[in-house]
Amino acid sequence: MMSDDARGNGEKGSAPADEAALSARLKSLGQRLDQAGSRRTPETGPAPRSANDRAGLALGLRLSSELVAGVIVGAAIGWFLDRWLGTSPWGFIVFLLLGFVAGLLNLMRSAGLVAERQGK
Amino acid sequence: MAADPIHQFQIQNIVPLLKVGAAEIHFTNSAAFMILGVVLTALLLLGATAGRHVVPTRLQSVAELTYELVASTLRSSAGEEAMKFFPFVFSLFMFVLMSNVVGIIPYTFTVTSHIIITAALALTVFFTVIIYGVWKNGLHFFNLFLPRGIPVFMAPMIVVIELLSFLSRPISHSVRLFANMLAGHITLKLVGGFVVGMGSLGFLGSIGAIAPLALTVALTALELLVAVLQAYVFTILTCIYLNDAIHPGH
Numbered sequence: 001m002m003s004d005d006a007r008g009n010g011e012k013g014s015a016p017a018d019e020a021a022l023s024a025r026l027k028s029l030g031q032r033l034d035q036a037g038s039r040r041t042p043e044t045g046p047a048p049r050s051a052n053d054r055a056g057l058a059l060g061l062r063l064s065s066e067l068v069a070g071v072i073v074g075a076a077i078g079w080f081l082d083r084w085l086g087t088s089p090w091g092f093i094v095f096l097l098l099g100f101v102a103g104l105l106n107l108m109r110s111a112g113l114v115a116e117r118q119g120k
Numbered sequence: 121m122a123a124d125p126i127h128q129f130q131i132q133n134i135v136p137l138l139k140v141g142a143a144e145i146h147f148t149n150s151a152a153f154m155i156l157g158v159v160l161t162a163l164l165l166l167g168a169t170a171g172r173h174v175v176p177t178r179l180q181s182v183a184e185l186t187y188e189l190v191a192s193t194l195r196s197s198a199g200e201e202a203m204k205f206f207p208f209v210f211s212l213f214m215f216v217l218m219s220n221v222v223g224i225i226p227y228t229f230t231v232t233s234h235i236i237i238t239a240a241l242a243l244t245v246f247f248t249v250i251i252y253g254v255w256k257n258g259l260h261f262f263n264l265f266l267p268r269g270i271p272v273f274m275a276p277m278i279v280v281i282e283l284l285s286f287l288s289r290p291i292s293h294s295v296r297l298f299a300n301m302l303a304g305h306i307t308l309k310l311v312g313g314f315v316v317g318m319g320s321l322g323f324l325g326s327i328g329a330i331a332p333l334a335l336t337v338a339l340t341a342l343e344l345l346v347a348v349l350q351a352y353v354f355t356i357l358t359c360i361y362l363n364d365a366i367h368p369g370h
Contacts, residue, residue, distance in 0.1 A: 057345075057349055061296065061300065061346075061349060061350065061353055062296070062353055062356075062357070064296070065292045065295055065296040065299070066288075066292050068292070068295075069288040069289070069291040069292030069295065070284060070285060070288045070292075072288070072291060073284055073287050073288040073291060074284050074288075077284070077287075095284075098277075098280055098281055098284055099284050099288070101281050101284075102281045102282075102284035102285035102288060103285075103288065105281060105282075105285050106285050106288060106289075106292070
C-alpha cells in the first residue's frame with residue numbers, strides 16, 4: 001500500500017497525463033501481488049522461488065523413503081508367512097516383489113499428488 | 121565433551137517413578153524434553169494470543185501463521201470435513217516442530233531422533249485412520265483396497281498390493297522423520313568433532329579447522345530447515361492419510 005502510494009505520487013509529479021497507463025500498471029501489480037499471495041505459504045514469506053524450493057525439498061524428502069518402506073513391509077510379510085506356513089522361499093520371493101510394486105505405487109502416488117496440487 | 125557421535129541420543133534416567141514387576145519406569149531426559157516442547161508450544165500460543173491485537177504483534181503473527189499453515193494444509197488435502205481433526209493435526213505439527221527445533225540447540229536432546237517416538241506418532245495416525253474410517257464408512261472403507269473399475273481377474277493382486285502399500289505407510293511416515301533427525305545430528309556432531317580435533321594440532325591445525333567450522337555453521341542452518349520441513353512433511357502426510365479415512369473412494 002505504502003509503496004504504491006509513493007510510486008503513484010512520483011509518477012504524478014513526472015508525467016501527469018499517464019493516468020490510464022498508471023492505473024493499468026497498478027492493476028497488473030495488484031494481480032501479480034494476488035498471484036504471489038495465493039502461491040505464498042505462510043512459512044517462508046513472500047519469495048515465490050523459495051516457496052517452490054521448499055515444496056521441492058519437501059517432495060524429495062518424502063519420496064526418498066516411500067519405496068524402501070514398501071519393500072521392507074513386503075519382505076517382512078513374506079518372511080513371516082514362510083515361517084508360519086513353511087513355504088520358504090516362495091512367500092518371501094512373491095511378497096518381496098509385491099512389496100516392491102506397492103512401494104513404487106506409493107512413490108508414484110505421492111509424486112502425482114503433488115503435481116495435482118501445484119496445478120490447482 | 122564426548123567425541124562419540126551417538127552419545128547425544130542416549131536415554132538417561134533422571135528420577136525413578138515407579139516399578140512394575142522387574143521393569144523400572146524412570147522420568148528420562150527424553151520425557152523432560154517432550155514436556156519442554158509442550159510447555160514451549162503452550163507458552164508460544166498462550167502468550168501470542170493473550171493480547172488479541174487487530175494488527176498482530178510479531179509473536180501473534182507467528183501463532184497466526186502456524187494456524188493458517190496447518191489449517192490450509194488440512195483443508196486442501198482432506199477437505200472441509202477434516203477440520204474436526206484440526207486439534208489433532210495441529211498438536212502433532214507443533215510437537216514435532218518444537219522437538220526438532222529444540223533439538224538443534226547444543227546440549228539438548230532430540231526427542232524425534234528416536235524411532236519409538238516417531239513410530240508411536242505414526243501409529244496413532246494409522247489407527248486413527250482405520251478406526252475413524254471404519255466407524256464413519258463401515259465396510260465401504262475397505263474399498264480403499266479395491267479401486268473402482270478393476271477387472272475381476274486382476275482384483276486379488278491389486279488388493280494385495282494396495283494392502284501392502286497401506287501397511288507400509290506408518291513405516292515410511294515414522295522412519296522418514298527419525299532418520300532425518302538422526303542422520304543430521306550425527307553429521308553435525310562429526311563435523312564439529314573435526315574442528316576440535318584439528319584445533320588441538322597447533323597453529324596449522326587451527327587454520328585447517330576453519331573449513332569444518334564453516335561447514336558446521338552451514339549444517340546448522342540446513343538442520344533448522346530440515347527440522348521445520350520434516351515437521352511440515354509429517355503434517356502433510358497425516359492430512360493425506362486422514363483424507364483416506366474421510367473419503368475412502370479415492
